[in-house]
Amino acid sequence: MSDNNGIILKMENITKTFPGVVALDDVSMDLYKGEVLGILGENGAGKSTLIKILAGNYIKDSGSIFVDGKKFEISSPSEAMASGIRVIYQELNTLINLTVTENIFVGEQLVKGPFKIVDWKAMNKRAVEILNELNVDIDPNAIIGNLSVSEKQVVEIAKAISKEAKILVMDEPTAALSEEETQSLFKIINTLKSKGVSIIYISHRLKEIFEITDRVVVLRDGKKVGLRKTTETDASELVNLMVGRDIREMYPKRELVIGKVVMEVKNLTAEGFSGISLTLKKGEILGIFGLLGSGRTSLVKALFGANKIKSGEILVNNKKVEIKSPGIARDEKIGLVPLDRKVEGLALSMGVKENITLANIEGLGNGFLIKKQLENKKAQNWVNEMGIKTPSINQEVNSLSGGNQQKVVIAKWLESGSEIIILNEPTRGIDVGSKIEIYKLMQNLCEKGSSIIMISSELPEILSIADRILVMSKGKLTAQYLRTEATEEKLLQSACI
Amino acid sequence: MPEIKAPSQEQRKKIKLGNTVILFIILVVLFALFSYVGRPFFLSVLNLVPMLNNLSFIGIVAAVLTMVMITGEIDFSIGGNIGLTAVLVAFLLDKGLPGGVVVILALCAGALMGAFNGFIVTMIGVNSMIATIGTMFVWRGIGYTLSNGESMLAMNPVIDYIGRGFLFKVIPFPIVIFIVIFAITYVVMNLSKWGRRIYAVGTNPMASYLSGINVKKIKFINFLFSGITASLGGLILTSLSAVGMPQHGQGLELVVISSIVLGGTALSGGRGEILGTLAGTLILGILYNFLTIMNVYYYYVQIVQGAILVLVVSTYEIRQSRAVKRA
CATH class of the missing domain: 3.40.50.300 (P-loop containing nucleotide triphosphate hydrolases)
Incomplete structure (x- = not known):
């Protein structure tokens, strides 16, 4: 089952309703290995709901999710983790009084010996390895609170890949970044891509979608209204899809x-x-x-x-x-x-x-x-x-x-x-x-x-x-x-x- | 969005009302039980009047502290305030000042102590628990310094009347003060604009501030009144005992806070009832009195009081979460 044409994540007919609102309406999409898939949509289009379902924070009403050909219910955050999906939220979840290393390994510290003593040496070493993999220059002993927003984000990414992430979901990652920081984030994304990590990149900034994604899905009012290869579309088409004809009404x-x-x-x-x-x-x-x-x-x-x-x-x-x-x-x-x-x-x-x-x-x-x-x-x-x-x-x-x-x-x-x-x-x-x-x-x-x-x-x-x-x-x-x-x-x- | 349903205002009112009603039922049952088991002494004037006198200063301090706690703050310095006030009263009487002037000065001292707490908490931003634990020691320390650690006689017609006088020759004066303070705080909290602001500030200080409510002013004035009523409590206690000693009111803060919490006020602010505090004060008061007159060993009395507090507050939480589930 693992060949399925390089599809790492398959979502089929996902529906999620809240009282009075259909947040996701029969949405299906595939994510290939080593691909960056953009998801584009206005606020309220269903992007956040989709992310929360992948993260196990919301439970879908119907539909199926397959990771590497294996079906996952994803009814809890821990199940999402087990399936290899990692979500990096807009509001970063870093613990600001701890060091970079501590944040990377939070909840899953490396231990040694029969008494399970925390193995700081191994953790520091691994933290350096991971940060090097990402080609970033961050001191693993730095206190998170002293880092910039973009550095915090890198720490979140490091945390995600420290746990063998197959799929990385990034929710508006550049919302608080400068142009320069955005560029270095894109470098990291490309590095991850080359290592075979698949990325779902959520944004409403068209420019970035064109710069970083391979394909793009457009959501509107909870429905998938389009799927395009990034090289085969342009801004006006995407905007039309995103906004819909009736928007002015x-x-x-x-x-x-x-x-x-x-x-x-x-x-x-x-x-x-x-x-x-x-x-x-x-x-x-x-x-x-x-x-x-x-x-x-x-x-x-x-x-x-x-x-x-x-x-x-x-x-x-x-x-x-x-x-x-x-x-x-x-x-x-x-x-x-x-x-x-x-x-x-x-x-x-x-x-x-x-x-x-x-x-x-x-x-x-x-x-x-x-x-x-x-x-x-x-x-x-x-x-x-x-x-x-x-x-x-x-x-x-x-x-x-x-x-x-x-x-x-x-x-x-x-x-x-x-x-x-x-x-x-x-x-x-x-x-x-x-x-x-x-x-x-x-x-x-x-x-x-x-x-x-x-x-x-x-x-x-x-x-x-x-x-x-x-x-x-x-x-x-x-x-x-x-x-x-x-x-x-x-x-x-x-x-x- | 899928959210855990909080109880509606009406449900909450029912819970609140329910809690207060249950407290009063417990009070009546306990009172009946104690009257029977402790007969005939418990119901005698010889027991009830001193008991109510003792309760009165706890109650008036508790009533105003309830307002402080509904805004989400706390005042631990009330016991220290009482100690200092007691010493101050004896000291000023000793200097030959007339009783009326001493009363006014004592209340002014209380206002100053309250204003100081309010200033530290609202203007400087110190957490009120820390600030008032600090000032609790400072007030009592000043009391010890002023009295040299000794008790001083505090006899004067005016002072005597506050704790031991009778209105219309029948109602003990401390009980009159007790009733008046509870009536005022009840009206303020349940019927007035000021009370509405207090509840709003306790429920959400940020939203209250951004709705134009002067949050600092409200908290400051509550601390001010907490200081004044603590001094009033100090005056009653001094009068009852006829001495001003720096140890007066030692440990009282915990008794008062227990009464308030027993009455259903949340430490986190926004939730609480003056009638609940009244019931809480009376329950703990008659319980203590009963156990004492039954010659229960003091150590056991403490165990029972503490256990009741924990038990009752646990039932609040259980009732609240059940109401949420039903909704």
Whole structure:
């Protein structure tokens, strides 16, 4: 069975559904020995689900997986390991207080003697061997916390191949890497390839897909929509496959009614960015695009008083304001829908009601006490108006779907009277249906006179939703486009300066 | 996404309510049992009044510390605070200050101690357990220094009344303070905006901060009040014993925290009930009293108290995980 034309990994008709979403729909693909197979797709296309199934974190509903011709159920991470599949996640799993060697052998230290004493000598020797194999210059005794992101990634790769990996799955490995670091990663990938390791390379960066992969699979809405030899396709074909024809319909169109300037930022500098100037007009959706580490989150946190401003000024409605805390930002009618709603946006174990009124507790009564009926009425109003699907306003937000949780966060700011709403990746981790609802909601808000700053790293989203797009790279503004003149290429180019 | 279902707010309320109700049932059963087994002395005024007096200062400290703990912080310095307050009261009376002034100064000292804790925790960012274990020793150390390690008489009409007076000639004054403090904290935590902020901060400090809540201010003020009520406890204890000694309140922090945890407050913050703390305080209090009047050897008393704490908190965890499974 092991000949099967050099196929090392065969996935047949994999399906995985979550309540309300088909995350993977009958997906099949083959991976050859010594091949780099790219998987391309928008956020929510099913890439992460696929990885998690291969890693044993999710269990597929149906379908089969064969490694080297042998069927594996992969119902647990240890089974994935046993089958020879190693996953390197976007968020690195290194233990930052340990050394490189300790990280490589974590969980499976080499031992010697009858008492199974840890064999440091052998481990150090093996670590050096592995790092040499990868042609990298990293001190095996270095503490992980002192290494750069790319070096940490190399350690993860070393960890994976120390355990005889046949198949290496890399999830957006270059998301936090510079161009130079990306190139050295590609060298490592080529070295691995020449040693017969097969690699699944997941990315949404077209340039890299062309540079490093042999074949590419395109996923969209959980379905495999294309499989191409990298040499026989081009960017526009892949984009069309990735985005699909109906993508523009996902984003509601609207008439631009843009008014006076409501917020002006002059030469603002804080931790993570410097010298940023921008204006936001009434009724406008201002998009900010940038890659990981571009300073976009630092910027919006500074606008919201959660990142200390070093110099520069902010004007709201032509009045200079010192936004020293989120409380002041709220009083200036600025709201922030943060990147990680579960950690930064919601008190998860409290009710929908308590979360909706969280930024406006003061408004729950005239004196010291909360007027319960008033609070119930306010919460019920927002639940109705925004179509938040919840059994009751007392339901714990934790049990709501991602889209409904996000609506609760937005409702919180509307309840506090925000007129400038900053959304950081508003549709992250949200299913397609809810995404559309969030877009419509944003547009409704603008029609009613609110203004929106939206950070997004999803190109089609920002290109369709934002009226104007600013691009950030390495803490600076590098470009500004009107929606009509912006393209994916222009944005990516400006983001990589 | 496949997530473990957490209990809903309503289910959680049921659990919370359930826990508090069960605690009060346990309390009533124990009380009935003790009244019968310990008859006739347990139910006599001669026993109940001193018992409740002793419980009162534990209870008022526990009520406010519950608020601190719901924000996810803790205050171990309350025992040291009581020791220092006791010495300070005796010291100031000895200097000839009038009783009313001494009371005010003692409460101010408590406010200062609380503010200091609050400052260290919120402004400098020291973990509150470490910070307040530190200040616990500092407060008591100052008490020893001020008193030279000796007990000092603390007799004065005003001071006497705090611990041994009777309101309307029938209700012991410490019990009046106890009821008032519990009523206030109950209203604050269950009905007020301030209480809502406390629960929010304890549930998710980051989300609360990013919703415009001044997390540091809330924690600081809670520490401040914890200091003031600890001093109030110190005043009651000094009055009850008529002496100010630096050993007053030694080990009290653990009794108070046990009562609070028994009442269902989570050390991690966000979860807790004033009524639960009330029940927890009363249960541990009558248990201790009963075992003592039954002449149970003190070492055994400790074993029983500790075992009950572990048992009850274990049942909370079991009930919680069962509720999660059912959901």
